Amino acid sequence: MCQQIAELEVAEAQHKWAVEKLRKSERHFESLLSDMHEDIMVIDQDYRIAHVNKGLLATIGSVFFGLYFARLVVAQPSLRISENNAY
Numbered sequence: 312m313c314q315q316i317a318e319l320e321v322a323e324a325q326h327k328w329a330v331e332k333l334r335k336s337e338r339h340f341e342s343l344l345s346d347m348h349e350d351i352m353v354i355d356q357d358y359r360i361a362h363v364n365k366g367l368l369a370t371i372g373s374v375f376f377g378l379y380f381a382r383l384v385v386a387q388p389s390l391r392i393s394e395n396n397a398y
Contacts (some may be wrong), residue, residue, distance in 0.1 A: 316384055341362070350367040352360055 353362040
């Protein structure tokens with residue numbers, strides 16, 4: 312019983328370490344995307360917009376409008392944006 316508890320504690324510690332590494336990697340990736348000067352729009356497996364970077368926001372207009380645009384388009388179907396409907 313004590314050995315099983317010890318194994319579970321080790322597994323939990325490994326899981327926490329892996330989760331923290333993943334979060335750190337995600338923050339680094341998002342920082343790279345955000346600071347690139349190229350226009351970037353990340354589309355997920357369901358063809359929804361997952362992220363737009365500062366470069367794209369700068370291309371479409373002012374920072375205020377860009378942030379407003381980002382709130383409008385994130386999670387929208389990408390085809391809806393690319394067809395120039397409503398946006």
